Amino acid sequence: MKYIEKLRNSGLRPTKQRLQICEVLFDTEKTFHFTINNLANKIKKQLNNKISLATIYNTVHAFEKKGYLKQIPINSNQTYFDTNVSDHHHFYDLKEEKLIDLDNSDVGPINILKKVNGKKIKSIEVLVKLED
Amino acid sequence: MKYIEKLRNSGLRPTKQRLQICEVLFDTEKTFHFTINNLANKIKKQLNNKISLATIYNTVHAFEKKGYLKQIPINSNQTYFDTNVSDHHHFYDLKEEKLIDLDNSDVGPINILKKVNGKKIKSIEVLVKLED
DNA sequence: ACACTTATTTAGAATGGTTATAAACTAGAT
């Protein structure tokens, strides 16, 4: 199993639930955006056994902390995650309430001219809201 | 009263509560960021009378819809608002959990090269996360 | 000033995403 080592190397035990969630998240051709609710439904459809909601929350947070998932900063009642952890940005279609990836090359280089004492930049995230 | 006309022109009745919230929000030298909880506390301190939490929610949302306030896209359990509605961006200090304004001139021009069929760009928001 | 209509305020209940709890279970080590 290709995810066993990945998990072990991160200090996460490769449990059955984590491996199955890995399959749902990472065994896809394309990366995708999801909420916990989305993911829970996907798991229910794709898998025969049940995974507790608490475990899904735990696992998603564990994966995020390890850098296998990214949270997308957006105002919504639900938290959005992205399986694409490469440096990139998002369109947000306000009408459809849908996120669309923006490659880094789709957004010109961003120069932050202001400095904050003793702090360094961890990430730069651009959200482009779309309307009709 | 300077806010009476402003509210009437927006189709909002200038009630005592709305005028008082206007004072707390806009009678300041500098613009600021806040959550509903922040604002409720500020109102409690600054005003002698009580304004219901439901009214604070209603008013903030009404003001946002009219363009007097902006929501800041950020992942948090609470929604952040900004009294600075001009086009600008934010630093987010992860350790202090604090927002810092970034003037548009502090961020180079941003060119979105990708287009989405039939949609136009409503806003471009940049969030720069800071760590130690 | 008065009556009338509609918007607004309000306390409290309801909602719903997320987190906490604590007991049962499992992976990995000895």
Added chain:
DNA sequence: ATCTAGTTTATAACCATTCTAAATAAGTGT
């Protein structure tokens, strides 16, 4: 096989936000 620490689980708790429906206030016409 046994032990220990990490995981999973159902369920309760939490808490920001929204809903509800009754009371109040603003605007309008008379």
